[in-house]
């Protein structure tokens with residue numbers, strides 16, 4: 001295994017989160033303040049469930065928790081836009097003393113009078129974990145009273161970090177779909193771990209439609225109550241963002257007998273092999289033939305369209321810091337295909353397996369970091385001479401401060417990066433950013 005940074009680490013940099021040769025240290029508890037950038041448990045649950053477009057997302061806690069709104073995910077809808085509103089019980093000091101149960105009951109009554117949603121997710125945050133409202137009992141009562149689903153997501157932020165929130169969201173989804181299990185299977189798939197950022201799930205669904213494969217449900221991009229409850233009938237689950245959805249896929253296999261496969265639609269090779277994999281697992285000869293045709297046409301078109309950018313990108317150095325390992329792995333492969341070198345890669349919630357794959361893909365001098373803080377990222381990017389950083393909203397100012405290019409590969413972006421069209425968008429964006437004359441100017445000493 002390559003990728004040790006032990007020999008030349010900067011002495012001022014904390015050892016926490018640094019991957020070591022042969023013993024990658026990851027999946028550790030977050031250290032608040034100086035090290036971790038991970039969001040809280042409630043945030044993890046919210047980002048997974050929030051894209052369910054016709055659900056009512058009610059935050060039971062102080063108003064500050066409700067600052068996580070639709071725009072933390074930015075997923076698009078083809079139907080309802082209820083999910084884009086933010087609702088909170090706005091607990092305050094009085095509720096800490098007397099409890100927030102009555103306020104929650106009143107909120108549920110009001111929601112039903114005004115919105116009539118098919119499902120309400122109640123996110124029980126830190127304060128509820130402390131004062132101990134019996135949210136489960138309130139949910140049971142509300143389900144009986146209104147004949148809708150009211151599901152408690154017990155996610156106090158202090159109980160772990162974002163990854164636990166993903167698991168809790170998976171459990172909430174199982175509660176939602178479980179009553180609809182036991183029906184006969186159909187030859188169709190569910191897509192897990194795609195949140196329809198910039199309409200990506202529509203792009204992927206179009207490929208499957210052209211191949212002749214039906215998509216029953218999507219978790220949770222552009223999902224609705226009616227589509228989700230069909231999911232137990234599928235014959236195969238495909239899991240894209242494994243970090244957030246593999247626990248749900250495992251539960252669906254256990255409860256409904258649906259096998260799953262993890263794959264990625266980011267990058268030419270990954271998108272092509274994802275489509276081939278699904279056609280092999282589910283399709284007949286006709287489906288395989290159509291898949292071959294689609295991949296051949298789209299690959300050729302994409303290769304021709306990105307060709308002019310390749311000489312401008314060759315030899316440039318990339319740094320990556322993203323949420324999960326699956327995306328980091330795809331990005332490393334994408335940069336390799338563009339003739340670029342990845343000199344640093346890090347994730348917030350990558351697993352040991354993710355880091356082992358990354359280790360096998362990277363040059364021995366590359367740096368791998370788990371759950372790094374901005375100071376660590378900055379120091380290692382400067383040391384390795386990165387030309388561009390790929391990350392999320394928290395990393396953007398860091399890149400600009402260092403005078404290097406930046407590519408947003410997180411929930412806030414407005415253009416699709418998945419599928420064949422995503423490869424073109426990604427290449428164009430990397431070129432525009434990395435070859436902008438502004439970086440040379442920004443790095444020069446300004447006389448003013």
Ligand code: SF4
Pocket residue numbers: 040041042043061064065125126127155156157158
């Ligand atoms: S850590 Fe607690 S108080 Fe803060 S946003 Fe998360 S749930 Fe709310």
